Amino acid sequence: MSQSQDSSDTGLTAENSKTDKDSEPPQSSQSVELSNQKPKRTSSATLQCPICNEAMISIHQLNRHIDDTHVESADTQKGREDPSSKLTTNEIVGNDIKSWIKKKLPAEPTSLFSPGKRKTINLDLLDGNRGFGLSDSLNDASKSPRSKEQLPMELLPLKSVSPRNSRTNEITRSHWRQPSINGALSCSHPSCKRTLNIKNGIVNCRKCGNLFCNEHTHCKVRLRNPEPGEGKLPLYDCTANGVWCRSCETCYLNKPDFVAGVEVTVNDVTVQFQQKRSEFIDTKTLRRIKIQKRFIKNANLITERFVANSRASFWNGFSLSAFNSKNDPLIAQQKQLVGSDNWQDDSITHCAICFTNFNFLIRKHHCRLCGRLVCNDPDGERMYCSILLPITSFIEKLPTLNYANLVKQNLPKMLEVPPESQDRISLRCCVDCKNDLLHSWKVSDELRQESDREIFTIYNGILVLKNTISTLLPRYRKLVEEISQSDADADRLDLNKARLRLMSALKDFEGASTRFRTQFLKLQDGKLCIKNEYSNHKQLVLNMYQSTIMFLQDNLETFKSLNAKIQENEKKTIEKMEAGVQQTERPRLTKREVREKREKLMVMKEQAFIVENLIDSATKQRKFDEIDLLLGNKNELAKEIAVLEEELGDEGF
Amino acid sequence: MTLNLAKVRDTYFDQLFFKNKKEGDANDVLAKVLLLDRTTTSVVSMCYTQTQLLQQEIVLIELLENQDQLSYMKHMNCIVYIKPTVASISALAKELRNPHFKNYRLFFNNMANKSQLEQIAEADDYELVQRVVELFQDYLTINDNLFTLDIPRDVANPFIEESNCLISLLLSLKKCPIIKFDSNSLSAKKLSSELLYAINSNSNNNLFEDLNKKSDRPPVLLLLDRKCDPITPLLMPWTYQSMIHEIIGIDKNIVQLKLAKEPITLSDSHDVFFKESIYLNYGDLTDKFQKYVEDYKKQTKLSSIENLKTQNLVELKNMLTKFPQFRKLLNNILKHLNIISEIDNHISAQNMWEIGELEQIIASNLESQASIKPRLLSILETSSCSTTNKIKLVLLYMARFHAYSDLETFISRLENPGFTSPPPSASQISLMKSFGKRFNTGGLFETSSHNTNNISNLFNKKISINQLFNSSNNRTQPDNVFMQYIPVLNDILSPIIRPSNQAHETVAKLSTLVPDAVKNQYGNVNSNEPAQDIIVYIKGGVTYEEARLVHELSASNPSINVLLGGDKVLNSSSWLHDLYDATNDEEAHLAERADRKAQLRELL
Ligand SMILES: [Zn+2]
Ligand SMILES: [Zn+2]
Ligand SMILES: [Zn+2]
Ligand SMILES: [Zn+2]
Numbered sequence A: 001m002s003q004s005q006d007s008s009d010t011g012l013t014a015e016n017s018k019t020d021k022d023s024e025p026p027q028s029s030q031s032v033e034l035s036n037q038k039p040k041r042t043s044s045a046t047l048q049c050p051i052c053n054e055a056m057i058s059i060h061q062l063n064r065h066i067d068d069t070h071v072e073s074a075d076t077q078k079g080r081e082d083p084s085s086k087l088t089t090n091e092i093v094g095n096d097i098k099s100w101i102k103k104k105l106p107a108e109p110t111s112l113f114s115p116g117k118r119k120t121i122n123l124d125l126l127d128g129n130r131g132f133g134l135s136d137s138l139n140d141a142s143k144s145p146r147s148k149e150q151l152p153m154e155l156l157p158l159k160s161v162s163p164r165n166s167r168t169n170e171i172t173r174s175h176w177r178q179p180s181i182n183g184a185l186s187c188s189h190p191s192c193k194r195t196l197n198i199k200n201g202i203v204n205c206r207k208c209g210n211l212f213c214n215e216h217t218h219c220k221v222r223l224r225n226p227e228p229g230e231g232k233l234p235l236y237d238c239t240a241n242g243v244w245c246r247s248c249e250t251c252y253l254n255k256p257d258f259v260a261g262v263e264v265t266v267n268d269v270t271v272q273f274q275q276k277r278s279e280f281i282d283t284k285t286l287r288r289i290k291i292q293k294r295f296i297k298n299a300n301l302i303t304e305r306f307v308a309n310s311r312a313s314f315w316n317g318f319s320l321s322a323f324n325s326k327n328d329p330l331i332a333q334q335k336q337l338v339g340s341d342n343w344q345d346d347s348i349t350h351c352a353i354c355f356t357n358f359n360f361l362i363r364k365h366h367c368r369l370c371g372r373l374v375c376n377d378p379d380g381e382r383m384y385c386s387i388l389l390p391i392t393s394f395i396e397k398l399p400t401l402n403y404a405n406l407v408k409q410n411l412p413k414m415l416e417v418p419p420e421s422q423d424r425i426s427l428r429c430c431v432d433c434k435n436d437l438l439h440s441w442k443v444s445d446e447l448r449q450e451s452d453r454e455i456f457t458i459y460n461g462i463l464v465l466k467n468t469i470s471t472l473l474p475r476y477r478k479l480v481e482e483i484s485q486s487d488a489d490a491d492r493l494d495l496n497k498a499r500l501r502l503m504s505a506l507k508d509f510e511g512a513s514t515r516f517r518t519q520f521l522k523l524q525d526g527k528l529c530i531k532n533e534y535s536n537h538k539q540l541v542l543n544m545y546q547s548t549i550m551f552l553q554d555n556l557e558t559f560k561s562l563n564a565k566i567q568e569n570e571k572k573t574i575e576k577m578e579a580g581v582q583q584t585e586r587p588r589l590t591k592r593e594v595r596e597k598r599e600k601l602m603v604m605k606e607q608a609f610i611v612e613n614l615i616d617s618a619t620k621q622r623k624f625d626e627i628d629l630l631l632g633n634k635n636e637l638a639k640e641i642a643v644l645e646e647e648l649g650d651e652g653f
Numbered sequence B: 001m002t003l004n005l006a007k008v009r010d011t012y013f014d015q016l017f018f019k020n021k022k023e024g025d026a027n028d029v030l031a032k033v034l035l036l037d038r039t040t041t042s043v044v045s046m047c048y049t050q051t052q053l054l055q056q057e058i059v060l061i062e063l064l065e066n067q068d069q070l071s072y073m074k075h076m077n078c079i080v081y082i083k084p085t086v087a088s089i090s091a092l093a094k095e096l097r098n099p100h101f102k103n104y105r106l107f108f109n110n111m112a113n114k115s116q117l118e119q120i121a122e123a124d125d126y127e128l129v130q131r132v133v134e135l136f137q138d139y140l141t142i143n144d145n146l147f148t149l150d151i152p153r154d155v156a157n158p159f160i161e162e163s164n165c166l167i168s169l170l171l172s173l174k175k176c177p178i179i180k181f182d183s184n185s186l187s188a189k190k191l192s193s194e195l196l197y198a199i200n201s202n203s204n205n206n207l208f209e210d211l212n213k214k215s216d217r218p219p220v221l222l223l224l225d226r227k228c229d230p231i232t233p234l235l236m237p238w239t240y241q242s243m244i245h246e247i248i249g250i251d252k253n254i255v256q257l258k259l260a261k262e263p264i265t266l267s268d269s270h271d272v273f274f275k276e277s278i279y280l281n282y283g284d285l286t287d288k289f290q291k292y293v294e295d296y297k298k299q300t301k302l303s304s305i306e307n308l309k310t311q312n313l314v315e316l317k318n319m320l321t322k323f324p325q326f327r328k329l330l331n332n333i334l335k336h337l338n339i340i341s342e343i344d345n346h347i348s349a350q351n352m353w354e355i356g357e358l359e360q361i362i363a364s365n366l367e368s369q370a371s372i373k374p375r376l377l378s379i380l381e382t383s384s385c386s387t388t389n390k391i392k393l394v395l396l397y398m399a400r401f402h403a404y405s406d407l408e409t410f411i412s413r414l415e416n417p418g419f420t421s422p423p424p425s426a427s428q429i430s431l432m433k434s435f436g437k438r439f440n441t442g443g444l445f446e447t448s449s450h451n452t453n454n455i456s457n458l459f460n461k462k463i464s465i466n467q468l469f470n471s472s473n474n475r476t477q478p479d480n481v482f483m484q485y486i487p488v489l490n491d492i493l494s495p496i497i498r499p500s501n502q503a504h505e506t507v508a509k510l511s512t513l514v515p516d517a518v519k520n521q522y523g524n525v526n527s528n529e530p531a532q533d534i535i536v537y538i539k540g541g542v543t544y545e546e547a548r549l550v551h552e553l554s555a556s557n558p559s560i561n562v563l564l565g566g567d568k569v570l571n572s573s574s575w576l577h578d579l580y581d582a583t584n585d586e587e588a589h590l591a592e593r594a595d596r597k598a599q600l601r602e603l604l
């Protein structure tokens, strides 16, 4: 850790050793058992910096450290005479060197301490009266008017040993704000009024350079120097290369992780999935094509034999024995079709699909499309392993395949074969081959019965209206907001249009939801229930209705509040107008009055519509106290509407 | 703020239900069905309300395992959200081979491995799957800073399962932490090495690489064992959420009141009053509730019929707009009224004021043994106090003073039917006898020479939270006697948040494990750097009081973020139950050993 330490404590800092934990010894209680992160520590007599407590190997190194870390750079110090920071290296050394020089501390493993990586001094800095950080213990000393003493020769830093490596180890200070020469400074923290002095601390935030008290620079961040073109301020560095530096709270809370806030992982693996799927689909398609080809050839062969047998007009009762016999030439042809490699040997004792042992009752059969040995299981006692089906039932489902003409010509005849004789035109295939063969038919299958068609037809209509409202409402809101910001009269037309459209959409939606209700729901014991004929979709229908009602209520609420906003706005402008223009008696309504009254009328009508809605739902829910209230409102509204309509007369709509 | 489960919940909601909407895609105007498995049913029900789901056109929610009972509804789109277990994945494959719905969007609540993905890809013959996403939500969100794991009892390897759940938590928040664990706890140790292995070996998808890139220090996952603080769950808590759990019981955010038929759902995200009062102490809570009711009354008075007649139309309109709101508000008031009155009944019926005060006095070391003992005896002699409450007091007393000479007196009071009914059971008595010793050895506590009874360290003097963080906002300390006790978690967390030079007496002996990804980013991790993001997991159960502590820590100091979780949320009765079980197990074990010794002796 020490290599990334911010050991560049400022010359202005009155470091409080309590808060400065840069180099505290690792706590013994936090032992490391399993990680092998840190080798066991051994104790040895070492030096410790009196200011930041950093461990040192030699006096030489310490000397350099003090100079480099705790001495402010010369250019920032020039001409400054801060009385509080007048102490010099000399004094520290003179006063405290004896007490700390032999301090024992648990040493870090030397590998972490290699002097080569430590900061080295720049000898040019070591002249003049530079202030530097003061530990608490020196506060008293600072008060006594001790004059500068000469630094003992042996502690004077020698010529720098290794070249300075400022890029990696030294965070730039060029941005540091300097305390003004006269006048008390106070901490830059917004809620801190402390003056900056030795006691409270005078600390530059390493990141922003502003001056703070000790307490408001207790945070630490990892920084690095800016590369050329990255500005002057140090930048955050979240890797091991970042140097731990003191910072103010603002800079701490501006770290990239705080700026990013809570980050949440979402791992979209759709692409990998689709890749895998298309691989599977490719191989499956290949297999399906193969099976399909074999089926076509099988269909051709079976038809040929059917035709031959019919010509011989022998087929009644005669050919059956020949057909089933092992010597049937058709089997040889079928074996050839599949390929003798795929045609499983008769020695196999288990069904390829359900792994059942073949026996006297569970006979083995070759699938004519893949050649595997499978058991006969048409009723799914095991796994529907194989089935014997007339080719006509396949051909009917797959009419467009490239069959021989003979097949097409004889299809009607073959369809007439009575069930008891269908074996002659049947094909044995396993369940896998059957699924592969019928895959294309299944994809286009619309045969599944849908008891829910009616529900979804009506509900999809509702969804379309929902969509309309969801696009109209934000548009209306935007217009309302524009209007309330400006008094532009021209926008009124648009606004009224938008409002009327939205209102009619809401009315349509209300109608649709009523239709949905009357279609699927009934009132039973004061509660809405599903009609018996739809009871197997109970949850679905009830949820759909609830979703619809919720949407209606939410949107009506928003609509109403937007209208209220307009009316308020309107009222204000009218008041303004009335204040400006003296009212005179007018026989007829002015255009403005007509418009206002019309708008008022429209709002009223909306209101009546809404109230009726509420009455409706309150009736359903048997909330009689609400109904009373609402009925009162309704009557009142009706009166107002009548008055307005009379006033408007022909100008109404 | 870098750790917040509410943010995770909201992000995942958008992913699951909202982000599906592509502009102009007519398919997306369809109604949707949500297929879940057992795990995700709990996850979803704790995170999202039915209203939220209905707003996103989720008109049907079904269990994937019931797919055989589904009807074919090709007019609906399907969202599948499952835990990638063997059973759920094969059920999903089966569904895709025989699809009931128009198309599918798949979400997993934890990492799905390659072969699982392949299994589904192979099953998707009709190419109906449009999206496959891993979310990381294999845990239950209780508050925005509190989670529990939902591990089935019958699981084969609970440590792997537990580790998987915690991995999902870490991934959901994009954290790759160093792991600190209570080195005295065998189960914490096991869990930590399981986690380290899972993080390091996550080569499958490298999800743990690059997680901390924006943070200059690694997050900390702190694994503790309930045994390091057996006291906190025993005490009667005095803040709202804690009290509900202690007195009525909260199960997956659902509260079942004795008198109400319908269960009540408590959620900090959908109930503003609850959110604001969740950490309030009982006094403040009742004040706040009264204000809440008065506000409601004021508002509704305005809307009475008489008033409405005299109002002008604009105001009438405003009133009407508010009707549905009033209804919601009223329901919410009734809900909390029912809860608070049940709590109130319990407190007065059980002398909880008196008992709670004594609990705080013992636990927070406020008075001497000499003054505590008579008070305890007088409660033991009060017949209206329940046996359990008396036992809890005795346990606290024993843990604090180890006064075994007093125990006989206490037990005789407890066994006197004139004072206590029902009398304590055998396991309750053996627990009282062993409690002080149980947590004496092998505890988390530093052995200090002057104190042979380690458990006494549990009762450190109350440490002000602010003291630890020397922050400028001087929160007023509650001088309320019922709010004196601070859980030990505070003392465990403080040296992690603020490592100090001083030989700080640390409560817990913690060991550290550092995953490779963390080493790669930060080099050697120094535990003396103050931690910023801390996720605490307490094996054996967490309490709502600790959640409150964590909330206060984060609230008083914006520079740290703490998240808390456990395998369950304890209240005193469930903790006592665990303790009885442990005592019985131990005694059975001892008896067995004695038996064997006797046998051996006979043999010799
Ligand atoms: Zn130093
Ligand atoms: Zn700063
Ligand atoms: Zn300050
Ligand atoms: Zn079979």
Ligand SMILES: [Zn+2]
Binding pocket: A367, A368, A369, A370, A371, A372, A429, A430, A431, A432, A433, A434
């Ligand atoms: Zn086959």
Ligand SMILES: [Zn+2]
Binding pocket: B577, B581
């Ligand atoms: Zn039990």
